[in-house]
Amino acid sequence: MLSGNVFDPRAIHELFPEAAEIGEHHWTKSFLEQQDSHATPVDSDKFIALTEKSSFCIPNILLPAQLNNEGNYIISLSQLCRWLASQAEKMGVEIYPGFAAAEVVYNDGGGVKGIATRDVGIGKDGEPKSTFERGVELHARQVFFAEGARGSCSEALIEKFNLREGKQPQTYGLGIKEVWEIPEEKVQAGLVQHTIGWPLQSNLMDKVFGGSFLYHQKPNLVSVGVVVGLDYANPYLNPYREFQRWKTHRDIRKHLEGGTCISYGARVLNEGGYHAIPKLTFPGGVLLGCAAGFLNAVKIKGSHTALKSGMLAAEAAFNAIKEGNSVAETFEINEESSIELTEYEDAVKKSWINDELYQVRNCHEAFARWGTGGGMIYTGLATHLTKGHEPWTLEHRGEDADKTQPEEYFKPISYPPPDGILTFDLLSNLQRAGTYHEDDQPSHLKMKEDLMEIPKTVSMQVYGAPEQRFCPAGVYEYVDSEVNDTKKLVINAQNCIHCKCCSIKMPHEYITWTVPEGGGGPQYQIM
Ligand SMILES: Cc1cc2nc3c(=O)[nH]c(=O)nc-3n(C[C@H](O)[C@H](O)[C@H](O)COP(=O)(O)OP(=O)(O)OC[C@H]3O[C@@H](n4cnc5c(N)ncnc54)[C@H](O)[C@@H]3O)c2cc1C
Numbered sequence: 001m002l003s004g005n006v007f008d009p010r011a012i013h014e015l016f017p018e019a020a021e022i023g024e025h026h027w028t029k030s031f032l033e034q035q036d037s038h039a040t041p042v043d044s045d046k047f048i049a050l051t052e053k054s055s056f057c058i059p060n061i062l063l064p065a066q067l068n069n070e071g072n073y074i075i076s077l078s079q080l081c082r083w084l085a086s087q088a089e090k091m092g093v094e095i096y097p098g099f100a101a102a103e104v105v106y107n108d109g110g111g112v113k114g115i116a117t118r119d120v121g122i123g124k125d126g127e128p129k130s131t132f133e134r135g136v137e138l139h140a141r142q143v144f145f146a147e148g149a150r151g152s153c154s155e156a157l158i159e160k161f162n163l164r165e166g167k168q169p170q171t172y173g174l175g176i177k178e179v180w181e182i183p184e185e186k187v188q189a190g191l192v193q194h195t196i197g198w199p200l201q202s203n204l205m206d207k208v209f210g211g212s213f214l215y216h217q218k219p220n221l222v223s224v225g226v227v228v229g230l231d232y233a234n235p236y237l238n239p240y241r242e243f244q245r246w247k248t249h250r251d252i253r254k255h256l257e258g259g260t261c262i263s264y265g266a267r268v269l270n271e272g273g274y275h276a277i278p279k280l281t282f283p284g285g286v287l288l289g290c291a292a293g294f295l296n297a298v299k300i301k302g303s304h305t306a307l308k309s310g311m312l313a314a315e316a317a318f319n320a321i322k323e324g325n326s327v328a329e330t331f332e333i334n335e336e337s338s339i340e341l342t343e344y345e346d347a348v349k350k351s352w353i354n355d356e357l358y359q360v361r362n363c364h365e366a367f368a369r370w371g372t373g374g375g376m377i378y379t380g381l382a383t384h385l386t387k388g389h390e391p392w393t394l395e396h397r398g399e400d401a402d403k404t405q406p407e408e409y410f411k412p413i414s415y416p417p418p419d420g421i422l423t424f425d426l427l428s429n430l431q432r433a434g435t436y437h438e439d440d441q442p443s444h445l446k447m448k449e450d451l452m453e454i455p456k457t458v459s460m461q462v463y464g465a466p467e468q469r470f471c472p473a474g475v476y477e478y479v480d481s482e483v484n485d486t487k488k489l490v491i492n493a494q495n496c497i498h499c500k501c502c503s504i505k506m507p508h509e510y511i512t513w514t515v516p517e518g519g520g521g522p523q524y525q526i527m
């Protein structure tokens with residue numbers, strides 16, 4: 001689990017109403033006791049435009065209302081999820097960490113019957129090892145898919161049930177983050193700082209979508225990161241190195257100097273918003289949270305909508321069972337048919353998830369069309385005046401992979417070398433993600449059979465091998481091959497930190513991201 005995270009507590013207060021009031025039972029107290037992690041109330045909110053050598057604060061009054069963080073908390077989402085898991089277990093929920101859903105299982109009627117985990121103990125050569133164990137199938141009356149942005153089962157379901165019909169394509173951003181421990185005298189607990197401008201945008205018309213965040217959390221942690229819209233055109237852009245360069249700005253480095261970086265990671269987030277939300281239900285299951293695309297890209301927040309969507313789906317399932325119109329009467333799972341929880345989709349449409357996303361429904365596209373300046377003005381007008389009721393839709397076309405332009409139109413970008421103190425080379429930083437995969441297993445990053453030639457004929461030739469730059473874990477490398485002085489692609493799958501960026505931005509989308517052997521991946525503790 002990786003997130004910013006400035007947490008809007010609206011959904012958690014609805015989930016635990018008795019813990020919403022400040023006092024002994026407030027959720028932040030229980031969270032601190034169990035996870036030793038502070039939910040730090042936001043008490044200062046800054047938005048800064050950076051130029052390479054300077055900066056200026058944009059007054060809060062001029063900012064989109066949705067950027068106001070009063071009442072929110074700075075938290076570690078991984079730790080909040082561990083706390084939520086313990087609350088669920090107290091209520092009798094069984095949780096099986098360490099097992100990934102590798103595929104969806106369907107019943108004879110074509111509805112979803114459950115999921116299957118992957119076989120374990122298969123070697124790189126595809127042969128079973130002494131540790132071989134068959135994957136298991138888990139069957140259920142309803143399966144809720146909450147895999148986050150670009151979930152592998154969720155995307156398969158979206159395709160199978162054509163859930164995106166009549167919707168705009170989903171677009172994504174790549175978020176790259178570090179957590180630092182800083183000296184006590186530098187702590188400004190509760191400070192939230194966002195920036196736009198340098199290094200991603202050099203002028204108001206620049207169309208690279210993105211910005212940065214910096215949050216001070218008690219007792220002495222600073223979370224820093226950048227988010228880069230994956231619809232960028234320049235194949236030489238290297239999001240990881242942009243992030244490292246950003247830290248050298250005087251307005252950022254002053255928060256980190258004297259501190260120690262303790263964690264590193266990356267994850268994509270949805271940016272398509274309201275217009276890119278697919279149909280949410282299908283026979284036997286539903287999509288939740290970022291698997292459906294409920295992230296509000298103006299607020300850069302999606303944990304509150306993810307929580308709320310889970311609550312709405314649970315209520316819909318409960319009502320369906322209570323009303324007896326499901327197979328629950330017999331406690332048997334129907335092998336031929338499964339019900340579709342259409343009530344869930346209706347509930348989302350009537351909820352504040354819908355209201356919030358509707359308000360900013362055209363904003364991302366405004367940035368894509370008119371650059372940072374135009375996007376900011378449009379977003380300001382939409383959130384202050386029209387509240388999303390403008391009688392037009394700014395339609396987004398095309399997938400992020402298709403937005404990359406040939407290298408011939410650009411010059412390589414020269415990035416400063418890392419100093420090992422404030423800025424780090426990728427492979428040494430990667431150790432801070434604690435990523436681990438069993439070495440002797442088939443790669444979970446699979447090249448599509450009909451696109452095997454794309455790395456050589458398109459990615460390298462036309463786009464200058466952008467996967468060497470956008471992957472925030474250095475997984476894709478072109479090395480000298482023995483044949484005719486050419487280069488060949490090597491996929492270091494064991495380094496993968498599961499951000500899912502390659503499944504989105506790869507030229508011609510030549511990679512399919514699948515889950516590795518159970519439990520493999522980054523071991524984020526405080527992200
Ligand atoms: C850099 C960054 C900064 C952000 N900042 C904020 C912020 O400040 N505030 C905010 O509210 N939101 C923020 N967000 C967005 C927020 O993190 C997401 O909206 C939220 O986490 C979505 O929750 P989710 O449960 O839908 O998905 P996720 O949090 O992505 O959780 C999905 C979980 O499912 C697991 N999973 C995936 N596939 C499988 C599978 N097949 N089998 C088993 N498990 C699987 C994943 O490993 C993960 O643990 C940020 C996101 C990023 C990347």
Ligand code: SF4
Pocket residue numbers: 445470471472473474475495496497498499500501502503513
């Ligand atoms: S291989 Fe893909 S999913 Fe893994 S870290 Fe690189 S870009 Fe992300």
